[in-house]
Amino acid sequence: MTKAFRLIASTGIHKGDREYQQDQVILISHERHNGCILGVLADGMGGRSGGRKASDQVMMTARQLFERYSPDTDDPVAMLKSMVEEAHIVIRLTAISAEQEPHSTIAAFLINPRGDCHWVHAGDSRIYHFQGARMVFRTSDHSYVQALVDRGELTEAEANNHPHSNILVGCLGTESDPPITTHVIPQLQPGDVLMACSDGVWHYFSPTELGSVVDSLSPREATEFLIEKARSRARGGGDNLSLVIVKMEALVEEKKVARLVPADAGRP
Template sequence: MSHSYRLSAATGLHKGDRPYQQDQVIMLAHPRAKGCVLAVVADGMGGRSGGRAASDQVMLTAKQVFERYSPETDSAEEMLGNLVREAHLLIRLVAIAAEQEPHSTIAAFLILPNSACAWVHSGDSRIYHFRDGQLLYQTSDHSYVQTLVDQGQLTLEEARYHPQSNILLHCLGTAEDPPLIHHRIPMLKQGDVLLACSDGIWHYFSPDELSSITRLLSPREASQFLIERARMRASGSGDNMSLAIVKVEPLPAETSQAVVPGSKRAKAKPPVRS
């Protein structure tokens, strides 16, 4: 089908106040199918080398699985499921070979040439879907505090600052296979924004703030702003940060086909400290 929009995209990555970077992010345009885009965020855990090895494995697997994927004949959900399963298995093999305990979250969304979007996640990296400044849907964390929220024992605000907010119930690389939690957007529309990010970003913002920032700023500007503001709010104790943003925008008047620009990584400058 013909498109009536273009996709504007950017990624952001920063180590925050940690001595090393374990988050990774990637955004890929399909080599053969125009308008098909994959974005993946991975938050590695397991020590300096273990966590980075895990998130790197997610990125490598994403590239390989996406290269094999044919949107005309293959299921988007099956492709995303294969990405999770293969990355999980490879991280487990790294753990056996290196005698480490590498783990990683994943938050991945796939935009299809027919304007649909599918996503999958495991852990506490999130995906948000905004439309015209309103939150339509977000993932539910696979975490201990989320279960308390679901049971009515905590509010969402209390969960953000709970001392056990970093305990995950599911992620990649554990002894048990991660659950495959899928979601599908039947058709993207002008005014839609997709945001995938690690907890180093979302921990410091309400959904309303994220919605406003991504609506008012370009993806590149929003990436820079979110990283810099998260660092400021962390007050010297911030986690690694990674995010991918895609905005669905009107076509320029002189353009008649969809445009999917290459993603750009936002390199945020650290705030000046007095």
Template sequence: MSSNFRIQASTGIHRGDREYQQDQVLLMSHPRVNGCVLGVVADGMGGRSGGRKASDQVMLTARQLFEQFDPQTEDCSRMLRTIVQDAHTVIRLTAMSSEQEPHSTFAAFVMLPSGRCHIVHSGDSRVYHYCGDQMLFRTKDHSYVQALVTRGELSEEQANNHPQSNILLGCLGTEAPPPMEHHVIEALRPGETLMACSDGVWHYFTQQELGTVLNALTPREATEFLIDKARSRARGHGDNLSLAVLKLVAIAPTDQPAT
């Protein structure tokens, strides 16, 4: 991949119209390897403290395992799957030791120094991949309505407004092992963007709207705009919102490349 690019990145989080915040978001550079970046969104469920404990555990596990990860010798997809499995185990132990039933979604991406990217998700938090304003990929929710869409019984628009759109078929913290799906981007290139976000964000936008915003604005501007617009469209009934955006921006050859 050409070195004439810079990485721009930002996170955004808002309580929405809920009484408390159960979402958590993480965006961090690798402590030893330049150009290696992790983004994670976790949407906690299970009551005020239960949901937050679940999403906090996802973040703690993700940070610890990413700091230990060696991009040059270790399997990135295995590291992401281990985050899911380890966080799931601890969340289950939390449920056994209390009367709460904590659960969490998981949506994460890792960009390696080569530009290769790994994506893993569980639940209905999503990762989107755009080139300019055109969507190249998005994760498919582990949800009841996504199953209906896959079977051709609902359109994407109908699924978004379905009364049972919040029913998940799997996530972290349930009795069954969490579902996990892995996707690889061979090389993220200048002009391309990754976004991980909770359903409190993506529920209020079409795929084209998201692409237009991510293409036109910097990650910081995009996170602020999407949160503000989602809050407006929710009309007082919005969920927690969280998102992490990473964008590769081409720079002139005479400029100094930066990460």
């Protein structure tokens, strides 16, 4: 039997120490299916106009596909993969007329009304799954240093400080097809927390720190705290920052399933 729970959520975005914002993040409820939620984060690259155009295309594609999605009949993994593939194609077409090569990462999660949760990502924007303060799982970056970590040549800590930590081996908008990695949580439980964020956020925290923050603070407080702390730790050299946090809480009195309570945090 599926436990009833409600979702408390917040998004945060800040341009950091950059002159312009290329990150974008959305968290939307399905218009026709109560309890169906999509979170998408995109970190655009390719100069002022290129990067923003790329992340724009990710958001536009995500909204269009989610609007047509039906959790009763459609395959959530197929929908998320299509999101990556279609956004990639449009970004490639945009590149033909653009002055600079537009690229973007994507990190997206879909929560169905039944409580199953599906992820897709390409690039180095991450999704984390916490149960309380404990990290259960996180995405593995499509990056040069992650490949070194996977081969045992670097530790996670060394990778974070590596001079080539920003080099991606795959994302949207490149000449080759983007890597598409998926993950599923069969059933979300009260106490679960999902967090998607760009490297401008996760670069400055250990999983233990992130788990402690999302467990002890509300999603809105956590987004504000993580943006402020990352800005401080960047010491004037920080990237754009974006994140979305969704926390599952048990329903005590109400019987409605998965009611979204959005609360935006951070400033552009």
